[in-house]
Amino acid sequence: MFKAIVSAATLRDALDSVSVLVDECKIRLNEESLSIRAVDPANVGMVDLTLDAAAFESYEAHGGVIGVNLSRLEEVAGMAGAGDLIHLTLDEETRKLNIRIDGLSYTLALIDPDSIRQEPDIPDLDLAANIVLEGTHLDRGIKAADMVSDHIRLRVDGAEETFHIEAEGDTDDVDLSLPPADLISIEAGAADSLFSLDYLKDMNKAIPTDAEVTVELGEEFPVKLHYQIAEGMGTITYMLAPRIQSD
Amino acid sequence: MFKAIVSAATLRDALDSVSVLVDECKIRLNEESLSIRAVDPANVGMVDLTLDAAAFESYEAHGGVIGVNLSRLEEVAGMAGAGDLIHLTLDEETRKLNIRIDGLSYTLALIDPDSIRQEPDIPDLDLAANIVLEGTHLDRGIKAADMVSDHIRLRVDGAEETFHIEAEGDTDDVDLSLPPADLISIEAGAADSLFSLDYLKDMNKAIPTDAEVTVELGEEFPVKLHYQIAEGMGTITYMLAPRIQSD
Amino acid sequence: MFKAIVSAATLRDALDSVSVLVDECKIRLNEESLSIRAVDPANVGMVDLTLDAAAFESYEAHGGVIGVNLSRLEEVAGMAGAGDLIHLTLDEETRKLNIRIDGLSYTLALIDPDSIRQEPDIPDLDLAANIVLEGTHLDRGIKAADMVSDHIRLRVDGAEETFHIEAEGDTDDVDLSLPPADLISIEAGAADSLFSLDYLKDMNKAIPTDAEVTVELGEEFPVKLHYQIAEGMGTITYMLAPRIQSD
Numbered sequence: 001m002f003k004a005i006v007s008a009a010t011l012r013d014a015l016d017s018v019s020v021l022v023d024e025c026k027i028r029l030n031e032e033s034l035s036i037r038a039v040d041p042a043n044v045g046m047v048d049l050t051l052d053a054a055a056f057e058s059y060e061a062h063g064g065v066i067g068v069n070l071s072r073l074e075e076v077a078g079m080a081g082a083g084d085l086i087h088l089t090l091d092e093e094t095r096k097l098n099i100r101i102d103g104l105s106y107t108l109a110l111i112d113p114d115s116i117r118q119e120p121d122i123p124d125l126d127l128a129a130n131i132v133l134e135g136t137h138l139d140r141g142i143k144a145a146d147m148v149s150d151h152i153r154l155r156v157d158g159a160e161e162t163f164h165i166e167a168e169g170d171t172d173d174v175d176l177s178l179p180p181a182d183l184i185s186i187e188a189g190a191a192d193s194l195f196s197l198d199y200l201k202d203m204n205k206a207i208p209t210d211a212e213v214t215v216e217l218g219e220e221f222p223v224k225l226h227y228q229i230a231e232g233m234g235t236i237t238y239m240l241a242p243r244i245q246s247d
Numbered sequence: 248m249f250k251a252i253v254s255a256a257t258l259r260d261a262l263d264s265v266s267v268l269v270d271e272c273k274i275r276l277n278e279e280s281l282s283i284r285a286v287d288p289a290n291v292g293m294v295d296l297t298l299d300a301a302a303f304e305s306y307e308a309h310g311g312v313i314g315v316n317l318s319r320l321e322e323v324a325g326m327a328g329a330g331d332l333i334h335l336t337l338d339e340e341t342r343k344l345n346i347r348i349d350g351l352s353y354t355l356a357l358i359d360p361d362s363i364r365q366e367p368d369i370p371d372l373d374l375a376a377n378i379v380l381e382g383t384h385l386d387r388g389i390k391a392a393d394m395v396s397d398h399i400r401l402r403v404d405g406a407e408e409t410f411h412i413e414a415e416g417d418t419d420d421v422d423l424s425l426p427p428a429d430l431i432s433i434e435a436g437a438a439d440s441l442f443s444l445d446y447l448k449d450m451n452k453a454i455p456t457d458a459e460v461t462v463e464l465g466e467e468f469p470v471k472l473h474y475q476i477a478e479g480m481g482t483i484t485y486m487l488a489p490r491i492q493s494d
Numbered sequence: 495m496f497k498a499i500v501s502a503a504t505l506r507d508a509l510d511s512v513s514v515l516v517d518e519c520k521i522r523l524n525e526e527s528l529s530i531r532a533v534d535p536a537n538v539g540m541v542d543l544t545l546d547a548a549a550f551e552s553y554e555a556h557g558g559v560i561g562v563n564l565s566r567l568e569e570v571a572g573m574a575g576a577g578d579l580i581h582l583t584l585d586e587e588t589r590k591l592n593i594r595i596d597g598l599s600y601t602l603a604l605i606d607p608d609s610i611r612q613e614p615d616i617p618d619l620d621l622a623a624n625i626v627l628e629g630t631h632l633d634r635g636i637k638a639a640d641m642v643s644d645h646i647r648l649r650v651d652g653a654e655e656t657f658h659i660e661a662e663g664d665t666d667d668v669d670l671s672l673p674p675a676d677l678i679s680i681e682a683g684a685a686d687s688l689f690s691l692d693y694l695k696d697m698n699k700a701i702p703t704d705a706e707v708t709v710e711l712g713e714e715f716p717v718k719l720h721y722q723i724a725e726g727m728g729t730i731t732y733m734l735a736p737r738i739q740s741d
Contacts, residue, residue: 072419075394079387103425104391109418140573144598147569171603172566178597319666322641326634350672351638356665 128189375436622683635659
């Protein structure tokens with residue numbers, strides 16, 4: 001049993017965070033929250049989304065898992081105006097999700113959850129550095145890196161408590177240097193890792209530029225990015241595996 | 248003899264309504280109005296446009312027919328700002344149309360009207376249902392249907408006096424239900440017909456979202472759509488042939 | 495030695511004026527000004543740009559020439575917001591240009607100036623007509639000409655002191671007629687030349703629509719276009735070779 005009403009903006013922010021990594025996903029309809037965990041086909045990027053019942057106008061669920069085609073669901077949510085409410089009702093018998101927006105009723109065929117990639121375990125990692133910054137700064141660093149390379153280096157200069165977003169191209173280099181004054185907070189620690197830029201670009205697409213993004217970073221370790229949606233009632237965690245630094 | 252001055256907005260609205268169906272058309276330069284009738288090459292969609300002399304700043308015509316390349320004429324009209332006036336003058340000798348916009352003079356070669364498809368007769372039909380709605384609602388229904396199918400079903404629920412825009416896809420279904428409160432008016436009657444979505448999408452492109460659209464609908468019969476431009480001094484009628492309902 | 499600070503808007507206006515003609519260029523770092531002269535590979539269009547030291551927030555140069563990839567430099571300048579300042583510093587040893595925008599540091603590899611096409615001499619020409627008009631009028635004439643032809647004719651009607659931008663297509667013709675009332679000034683004289691529209695379109699892309707453009711025109715002679723950027727502290731001259739008029 002699942003029945004919920006949610007603002008179009010909240011549903012779209014939630015779906016966007018997952019759809020940048022995968023086309024299909026399992027949605028867990030827990031009593032206290034809706035949650036999604038997914039990993040991209042290459043096992044490089046993971047996402048963990050939790051949307052609390054309080055993020056909905058109304059929410060009723062008694063457990064269970066559904067499988068959905070994300071781009072299709074996003075397209076339907078895209079029919080709603082920014083202020084519209086979206087009504088979601090699961091028909092247990094037909095295994096279809098009814099989506100109602102004003103007078104518009106859309107009946108979405110679900111996907112057998114067993115046919116969808118298994119949900120990943122997102123490991124607890126003890127990462128030495130913790131940086132909190134605005135999405136707009138992360139966005140700037142990623143765009144700059146993209147001019148010269150398809151890899152991006154995230155690094156903390158412990159002495160200066162400065163977060164660096166860097167890239168080395170064949171001829172040109174880029175370094176966005178973010179001192180404490182440009183950060184919301186920083187706990188400096190040994191942190192220097194290289195990542196595939198494509199994945200970070202995809203994750204960045206979903207992160208609102210005005211979001212507070214928490215970056216957990218280590219030495220040649222995965223990076224974790226956390227941000228919130230729906231006024232804090234939705235939380236998203238990305239984890240991205242590192243590339244081996246060749247130099 | 249033909250000489251007219253018209254606002255860029257009115258000329259563009261008029262041309263758009265025809266160019267969504269055909270590339271070339273005959274324009275009848277009657278004394279009281281300018282009119283165009285055209286049918287697409289597959290004989291599925293027709294348009295009938297009348298622009299009264301009163302829709303022009305000035306209008307002088309003594310009958311006659313000219314053939315025009317619509318996309319070319321639209322491109323020229325596109326050179327005008329929204330508030331600009333467009334001066335049209337037919338040169339009978341050279342069979343060219345002079346189009347003047349401010350200091351810009353464009354000389355358009357006309358097409359021999361005999362080389363253009365014959366104008367269709369748009370039949371009088373006795374259609375049981377008559378629905379008047381805002382263009383924005385029609386637009387919403389067409390966009391929704393387009394997510395699941397390349398056919399669209401227009402239907403009136405007589406008991407509830409509700410107009411339905413529906414589509415059935417291979418797995419998903421859509422139903423935009425418009426009760427009397429969402430309509431400007433409805434005369435319910437036996438009305439349920441299926442149409443090619445491509446044609447209706449094309450017609451919808453030309454219909455302003457704030458237009459009042461009158462829909463005349465029957466049982467497996469063509470649909471007629473009427474709307475006005477130029478503050479009521481221009482009227483457009485589309486007629487679209489039905490598809491046979493397979494179910 | 496070269497060290498300068500310049501507003502993003504000024505740098506972008508300057509680079510745009512050159513990049514419409516060539517991909518790489520030499521930049522002369524004179525004591526009093528930065529200057530660029532370039533000619534397109536077909537020797538048809540030339541540009542001469544001078545940006546006075548006063549156009550910079552700060553400027554220090556002791557002569558010398560650097561070679562740059564323009565599209566790359568424009569891409570980096572594009573990372574700056576409209577109000578941002580761009581810091582340029584030449585590293586003489588590595589022959590790299592450091593570009594700093596806020597906390598972002600970009601290290602641009604330079605090109606050996608000897609590998610870049612030689613700078614053209616832009617000849618003094620005694621052109622009979624001199625027309626000053628707003629960029630927006632030139633833009634309109636070029637867009638209109640582009641509808642019918644890939645050549646454009648610039649012509650002065652001496653008797654009426656009117657500047658004509660014309661094009662003859664296979665079937666259609668265009669004539670934008672600009673009488674003294676639509677011009678900032680005109681010195682009429684024998685002037686009638688035909689040009690390749692592609693080049694003029696490219697130059698026009700760089701000319702701001704609110705710029706005052708001075709057109710020097712003769713009889714089957716090159717045309718010169720002058721305009722200013724950076725509140726008069728930057729001047730740009732284009733010269734375009736004529737096409738032989740066949741009629």
